[in-house]
Amino acid sequence: MGAGQVMIKKFSDSGGLNIAVMIIGFTAFAYLASVNKVTDFIIFCIYVLGFDLLYGRMGRISFGHMLYLGAGAYGAAMSAKYLTPDPFLAILMGIACGATVGVLLGPIVVRTKGAAFALINVAFNQIGYFLVLVALARYTGGEDGVSLKFSTYGFLNFGNVHFLFVFCLCSLLLVYYVMQRLKRSAFGALLAGIKENEIRVRFLGYNTLVYKWIAFIMSTSISAFAGTLFTLNYGFTNPSFIDPARNVEVIFAALIGGPGTELGPVVGGTAYMVISNYLARYITRWELFLGLALLIIAFRFRKGVMGSIQDLMAKRAQKT
Amino acid sequence: MWEVVAYGLTIGGILYIISIGFSLTFGSMRIVNFAHGLIYAVGAYALVTMLPLVKGNFLLAAVLAVLISLPVSYIIEKFVIRRLYGKSIDYAIIASYAVLLMGVDLIKWIWGANPLPLSDPIGKNLAILSFEIPLYRVVIILLSFLIFAGLSLFFKKTMIGKIVVAGLQDREAVQGLGIDIDKYFAIVFLLGSALAALGGMLYGPISTVHPYMGFRVVTLCFAVVIVGGQGNLRGTALASYVLGMVMALTAWFWGPAADAMIFAVMAVVLIFRPIEF
Amino acid sequence: MLLSVEGIDAHYGSAQVLHNVTIKVKEGELVCIVGRNGAGKTTLLKSVAGFLHPSRGSILFDNEPMQALKPEKVALRGIKYVWQDKRVFVDLTVRENMELAAYPAKADLDESLERLFSISRKMRTQLNSKAKGLSGGERQILLIGRALVGNPRLLLIDEPTEGLAAKVIDDISRILIEMKGRVSMIVVEQNLAIVSQLADRIYLMKEGNVLEEITERNLILDQDYIESLL
Numbered sequence: 001m002g003a004g005q006v007m008i009k010k011f012s013d014s015g016g017l018n019i020a021v022m023i024i025g026f027t028a029f030a031y032l033a034s035v036n037k038v039t040d041f042i043i044f045c046i047y048v049l050g051f052d053l054l055y056g057r058m059g060r061i062s063f064g065h066m067l068y069l070g071a072g073a074y075g076a077a078m079s080a081k082y083l084t085p086d087p088f089l090a091i092l093m094g095i096a097c098g099a100t101v102g103v104l105l106g107p108i109v110v111r112t113k114g115a116a117f118a119l120i121n122v123a124f125n126q127i128g129y130f131l132v133l134v135a136l137a138r139y140t141g142g143e144d145g146v147s148l149k150f151s152t153y154g155f156l157n158f159g160n161v162h163f164l165f166v167f168c169l170c171s172l173l174l175v176y177y178v179m180q181r182l183k184r185s186a187f188g189a190l191l192a193g194i195k196e197n198e199i200r201v202r203f204l205g206y207n208t209l210v211y212k213w214i215a216f217i218m219s220t221s222i223s224a225f226a227g228t229l230f231t232l233n234y235g236f237t238n239p240s241f242i243d244p245a246r247n248v249e250v251i252f253a254a255l256i257g258g259p260g261t262e263l264g265p266v267v268g269g270t271a272y273m274v275i276s277n278y279l280a281r282y283i284t285r286w287e288l289f290l291g292l293a294l295l296i297i298a299f300r301f302r303k304g305v306m307g308s309i310q311d312l313m314a315k316r317a318q319k320t
Numbered sequence: 321m322w323e324v325v326a327y328g329l330t331i332g333g334i335l336y337i338i339s340i341g342f343s344l345t346f347g348s349m350r351i352v353n354f355a356h357g358l359i360y361a362v363g364a365y366a367l368v369t370m371l372p373l374v375k376g377n378f379l380l381a382a383v384l385a386v387l388i389s390l391p392v393s394y395i396i397e398k399f400v401i402r403r404l405y406g407k408s409i410d411y412a413i414i415a416s417y418a419v420l421l422m423g424v425d426l427i428k429w430i431w432g433a434n435p436l437p438l439s440d441p442i443g444k445n446l447a448i449l450s451f452e453i454p455l456y457r458v459v460i461i462l463l464s465f466l467i468f469a470g471l472s473l474f475f476k477k478t479m480i481g482k483i484v485v486a487g488l489q490d491r492e493a494v495q496g497l498g499i500d501i502d503k504y505f506a507i508v509f510l511l512g513s514a515l516a517a518l519g520g521m522l523y524g525p526i527s528t529v530h531p532y533m534g535f536r537v538v539t540l541c542f543a544v545v546i547v548g549g550q551g552n553l554r555g556t557a558l559a560s561y562v563l564g565m566v567m568a569l570t571a572w573f574w575g576p577a578a579d580a581m582i583f584a585v586m587a588v589v590l591i592f593r594p595i596e597f
Numbered sequence: 598m599l600l601s602v603e604g605i606d607a608h609y610g611s612a613q614v615l616h617n618v619t620i621k622v623k624e625g626e627l628v629c630i631v632g633r634n635g636a637g638k639t640t641l642l643k644s645v646a647g648f649l650h651p652s653r654g655s656i657l658f659d660n661e662p663m664q665a666l667k668p669e670k671v672a673l674r675g676i677k678y679v680w681q682d683k684r685v686f687v688d689l690t691v692r693e694n695m696e697l698a699a700y701p702a703k704a705d706l707d708e709s710l711e712r713l714f715s716i717s718r719k720m721r722t723q724l725n726s727k728a729k730g731l732s733g734g735e736r737q738i739l740l741i742g743r744a745l746v747g748n749p750r751l752l753l754i755d756e757p758t759e760g761l762a763a764k765v766i767d768d769i770s771r772i773l774i775e776m777k778g779r780v781s782m783i784v785v786e787q788n789l790a791i792v793s794q795l796a797d798r799i800y801l802m803k804e805g806n807v808l809e810e811i812t813e814r815n816l817i818l819d820q821d822y823i824e825s826l827l
Contacts, residue, residue: 061410063417108590115352115413119542120590123583126539130580245532248421255414285429291421298415299403479700486686486697492648493684497743498672498701 056260070242072224098224145238332564333464341512347551363517702747
């Protein structure tokens with residue numbers, strides 16, 4: 001192999017190819033469609049990446065992840081409203097909020113798996129929704145939510161559509177990169193082991209509870225990060241960011257993209273956003289369609305788009 | 321004070337009727353059946369539709385509504401549950417969730433997204449001690465006791481019941497005796513679904529009939545199962561009434577917190593009794 | 598040949614647990630399967646019983662292939678499983694345990710109960726108590742009684758003497774010897790003294806393979822020899 005070929009291989013192995021695809025793809029999409037909308041798509045993909053950390057990498061499906069998105073969204077909003085309208089602090093506070101929720105709920109949640117894990121997240125989501133909608137309505141604005149104005153620093157202006165796009169895209173790439181490093185690290189291998197056979201990992205002497213907890217905190221933090229970005233993107237926050245009914249969105253996205261694959265969450269997130277934004281215009285009963293698609297995935301298309309592509313490529317590699 | 325108790329028993333009774341099917345399916349097939357919530361909603365919507373057709377005869381409408389729900393649950397059991405349970409339990413939960421989603425949208429399509437009114441079919445109150453309670457609520461409480469007694473008898477005295485009890489404990493041993501346990505679990509599934517439809521109908525007049533009622537009830541059922549133990553008749557009953565009381569008490573102090581309180585209780589139970597499945 | 602297991606491979610997920618296993622049981626025989634923990638003995642029984650379907654090979658019962666049958670169908674063909682760990686239905690009474698066995702086999706309950714009592718007179722007094730209250734030995738007897746309902750041709754017996762006191766082990770051993778000739782049996786056992794008393798033939802298993810078949814009487818009686826092979 002020539003030096004050039006080695007470099008290309010290293011580039012694509014380290015996920016460089018995927019990064020390039022994402023940059024080019026989203027930028028092109030943004031200018032063909034609408035920069036604002038595509039920014040929305042990108043933020044959603046970050047959320048799906050956070051979700052997939054638990055689902056694809058650790059084998060635990062949560063049906064209540066909106067809680068963590070909402071924690072970030074409201075964390076950022078409350079910071080901007082009651083502390084200072086500084087957007088970067090808002091982001092940090094939002095992530096901290098998500099991380100705190102992860103730290104507090106983790107010990108309860110990660111002890112469960114399968115159906116219990118799925119539903120206990122729903123239950124906490126409902127509690128969170130109630131808190132935001134009713135209990136703390138005085139601070140959160142209840143049903144109406146809160147509108148925010150963020151301070152700007154020269155070109156660091158979250159009111160500017162283009163800046164937002166670049167910032168969010170960079171955030172996505174950052175999160176993607178972190179996920180990649182994680183996958184190749186010892187921690188990632190441990191999570192994969194837990195997904196396959198937790199008991200065996202425990203027998204090897206690892207305290208799986210701690211590792212699951214850490215993964216959980218990472219997932220909630222990333223989801224919260226997405227939440228903060230939504231708040232910045234929209235300039236407001238309201239209970240729809242923590243609404244348990246919207247959990248189907250991220251579940252569908254993770255599944256159709258390909259759970260556990262590198263690009264799966266991004267593909268799936270984009271797919272869902274495209275469907276809900278564009279298909280919904282043509283088909284009024286698109287939610288019925290979504291449910292049907294989910295059903296078909298559960299029966300016949302479990303690996304999702306990226307998973308199936310990976311399988312195809314592996315088969316082709318076997319033949320040569 | 322007594323009103324709260326009565327209210328709690330009513331909610332508890334309905335929770336029991338709805339949850340027992342969910343608990344049995346969970347205990348026998350290890351599947352979280354979201355579609356259970358759909359049957360619950362179907363029961364309520366079928367009742368609303370039937371009532372004007374039978375000129376307001378609640379009893380007849382109720383019977384018809386349960387009968388309508390049976391083929392729906394049969395189809396779900398045959399084409400979704402049975403195909404996935406055993407080998408693909410993780411996907412069963414997604415599939416049942418998908419079924420619920422589809423069902424909710426179909427309901428919105430047929431009946432619209434707005435809540436439908438359903439009034440107290442009896443409309444009279446019963447005077448006990450120092451307060452009055454709607455007779456309808458008393459009927460619900462009595463009905464739930466009756467169903468509990470009926471189910472207890474069923475599981476203790478009938479052959480089917482004993483097979484199911486044994487199967488919940490030790491599925492392989494039952495198969496090893498030559499019994500096709502799947503068939504019996506399917507019967508239990510249908511029975512539980514019919515009860516869910518009944519629960520939907522009974523609860524309709526007290527709360528609202530709206531397309532998303534199914535989602536809410538599934539999480540409540542799950543809370544009952546966590547607190548009471550899955551597949552456990554007595555535990556489900558106890559948990560239902562306890563949680564019903566919790567809801568009533570919470571609602572008395574702070575209405576909207578009722579649901580959230582149930583989940584808080586569930587979380588506490590999970591801390592002290594973590595489940596592994 | 599009553600039962601002929603030929604070259605079966607079995608997997609739990611991606612892990613292979615049985616490799617090219619072949620065993621045969623003649624009508625009226627009592628064959629013992631011996632091996633350390635994890636050798637695949639229970640897996641073999643489960644494969645015969647239909648709980649695990651082999652990925653390769655065949656299982657013939659009375660010359661009829663049955664490796665793809667569901668467990669309840671296997672049971673109805675006349676093969677009954679006597680479970681490890683004394684697994685009875687603890688919340689049901691002794692009588693109800695037997696009832697459940699008699700139902701699918703369409704057997705006469707009273708006749709089956711009488712047979713249970715002939716094995717152990719004590720069961721008559723326990724008839725209406727919950728199986729939860731039975732001792733280990735009594736549970737084992739109940740399991741055997743349950744399995745005998747419907748007059749099966751072959752019993753798969755998994756570690757019947759495990760965890761039992763010496764006197765009870767003798768009782769169980771005696772019961773099994775008495776059953777010889779009337780029903781064929783495959784017995785998984787770790788207690789080599791019992792194996793020597795019971796077995797017409799022995800298969801040794803190790804790590805999912807059948808190592809050896811021992812047919813000579815004096816070798817069956819030689820526990821040290823068997824021990825050395827494991």
